[in-house]
Amino acid sequence: MRRFFGYGPALLVMLTVCVALLAAPTALRKVQISQLSAQVSLARASLQTAGALQENDDEYRLIAQSVMPGVVHIEASGGGRSFRQSSGSGWIWDEQGHIITNSHVVGNSSNVRVELSDGRIRTARLLGNDPATDIAVLKIDPGPGVIPLERATNLPLHVGEQVFAFGSPFGIKFSMSRGIVSGLGRSEAASFVNMQQGYTNFIQTDAAMNPGNSGGPIVNTRGQVVGMAAAIANNFPEFRRRISEDDLARIRDEETRNIINDLVRSLNEQPRGQSAGIGFAIPLETIESVVSQLIQTPDEPVLRGFLGVQMVADPTGRMMRQLGYEGGGVLISSVPDERPAARAGIRPNDIVLSIDQRPTPTSDVLRSIVSVIEPGREVPIVIWRDGEEMSLRVRIGAAVLRNGNPDYLPGSEMLSMDEIRRAAR
Structure with a gap:
C-alpha cells in the first residue's frame, strides 16, 4: 500500500508560503500609506508654525502694502499730427502730485489719465520730458490718497540683492513680481527703447517685466525705490504703427474712419514680446x-555733468595690454583743451578706472555717471597711466543737449547753478 500522509506537512508549508507571498504586498502598501499619512500630517502641522518661508511671505506682503498705494497706471493719447495711444506705469514722487514714468510711455501726449491704486482716475499734465534718459514727469492735483514712495537715495545697490517690480504688465494693473539684481552698469537696454544717443547705465534684473511695466518702480526689500522699469530684452523688434490725423480726415466715411482708428489703436496696444528674464531699469541717481x-x-x-574727453567706444584687449593694463576701464583717445578733464591733468591714452568712487567699466557707464554729477562739484577720478594707478581731482562742468549731442558751457565748472542756467538759455 502506498503512503500519502508523508506529503501533508510539505503541502501545508507551500500553502503558507503562497498566502504570505500574496498578502505581503498588501501589508507593505498599508505600511507605506500609513507612513505617508504620518508624513503629511507632520508636514501640515509644521507649516502651521511660523518658519523662514512664512516670514518671507510676511515681508513680501508688507512690501506690497507699502509700495502699491504709490503706483499708478497711465493711459496716454494724442500728441501732434500723428495718432498715438499707449499705456504704462508710473509712481508718485511727492505729495505735490508729481508722478514719474518713462518718456516713451507718454511721449508728447496731449491727453494723459492716471489711475491710482484705489481706482480713482485723475487727469495729468505732462510737466517735463527728457528722452535722453527716458524720464518724464507728470502732474496731478495733490490731495488725500496721493502717497509718495520712499527712495533709496545714496544707498548702494549690489548684484544679488532682491528687488520687486510693480506695474501693469500686459495692462494687468497693479501687479508685483520678484527677482534679484542681475547686473549693474548695463548699456544694452538702449537698443530696446531707441536710446542709442541717450545716457545709459541700467540696472539688470530677472524680476518679471513685460510690456506695460515701463515706468513702474523697482524697489528693494525695504520698499524703497532703487530704479524705474524701462525695457525688456526679447527677440521682437521695437516698432510703432502710426497714422496721421490728416490721413484719417481724408476718409470721408465716418464708419470706415472709426474702424481704421480702432484698428491702429489695437495694433499699438498689442504687446511686443514678453519677459525673457532680462529686464532693465533706470537707476535712482539718474532719476x-x-x-x-x-x-x-x-x-x-536739463543740465548734465560734463568731463570733456573723447573715448574709445570699445577698446580691444590688445589695445589695453599695450598700455600695460588688463581689465575694465575707459580708454581716453583725446582731451580737448580748456575742458574740465584737461584742467584736471587727464591725458590721451589714460585709462579711467573710476570716478566719484564708482567703477567705470565702459564708456557708456562713464558718460552716464558723469552726467548726473552736479556741475561745479569736484570729485576723485582714478586712472591708469604708465603702468600704475593715479588719483586726480576733477571739477565737473555742465552741458546741455543740442541736436542729440552734449554742448559744453565754457567755464561752467567754476560757475554757480544760477549762472549756469543763465548761460544755458
Missing part, C-alpha cells in the same frame, strides 16, 4: 538728477 530739474525748471534744458 533724481533729472526729475529735480524737470520739476524746478520744466521750461529749461
Whole structure:
C-alpha cells in the first residue's frame, strides 16, 4: 500500500508560503500609506508654525502694502499730427502730485489719465520730458490718497540683492513680481527703447517685466525705490504703427474712419514680446538728477555733468595690454583743451578706472555717471597711466543737449547753478 500522509506537512508549508507571498504586498502598501499619512500630517502641522518661508511671505506682503498705494497706471493719447495711444506705469514722487514714468510711455501726449491704486482716475499734465534718459514727469492735483514712495537715495545697490517690480504688465494693473539684481552698469537696454544717443547705465534684473511695466518702480526689500522699469530684452523688434490725423480726415466715411482708428489703436496696444528674464531699469541717481530739474525748471534744458574727453567706444584687449593694463576701464583717445578733464591733468591714452568712487567699466557707464554729477562739484577720478594707478581731482562742468549731442558751457565748472542756467538759455 502506498503512503500519502508523508506529503501533508510539505503541502501545508507551500500553502503558507503562497498566502504570505500574496498578502505581503498588501501589508507593505498599508505600511507605506500609513507612513505617508504620518508624513503629511507632520508636514501640515509644521507649516502651521511660523518658519523662514512664512516670514518671507510676511515681508513680501508688507512690501506690497507699502509700495502699491504709490503706483499708478497711465493711459496716454494724442500728441501732434500723428495718432498715438499707449499705456504704462508710473509712481508718485511727492505729495505735490508729481508722478514719474518713462518718456516713451507718454511721449508728447496731449491727453494723459492716471489711475491710482484705489481706482480713482485723475487727469495729468505732462510737466517735463527728457528722452535722453527716458524720464518724464507728470502732474496731478495733490490731495488725500496721493502717497509718495520712499527712495533709496545714496544707498548702494549690489548684484544679488532682491528687488520687486510693480506695474501693469500686459495692462494687468497693479501687479508685483520678484527677482534679484542681475547686473549693474548695463548699456544694452538702449537698443530696446531707441536710446542709442541717450545716457545709459541700467540696472539688470530677472524680476518679471513685460510690456506695460515701463515706468513702474523697482524697489528693494525695504520698499524703497532703487530704479524705474524701462525695457525688456526679447527677440521682437521695437516698432510703432502710426497714422496721421490728416490721413484719417481724408476718409470721408465716418464708419470706415472709426474702424481704421480702432484698428491702429489695437495694433499699438498689442504687446511686443514678453519677459525673457532680462529686464532693465533706470537707476535712482539718474532719476533724481533729472526729475529735480524737470520739476524746478520744466521750461529749461536739463543740465548734465560734463568731463570733456573723447573715448574709445570699445577698446580691444590688445589695445589695453599695450598700455600695460588688463581689465575694465575707459580708454581716453583725446582731451580737448580748456575742458574740465584737461584742467584736471587727464591725458590721451589714460585709462579711467573710476570716478566719484564708482567703477567705470565702459564708456557708456562713464558718460552716464558723469552726467548726473552736479556741475561745479569736484570729485576723485582714478586712472591708469604708465603702468600704475593715479588719483586726480576733477571739477565737473555742465552741458546741455543740442541736436542729440552734449554742448559744453565754457567755464561752467567754476560757475554757480544760477549762472549756469543763465548761460544755458
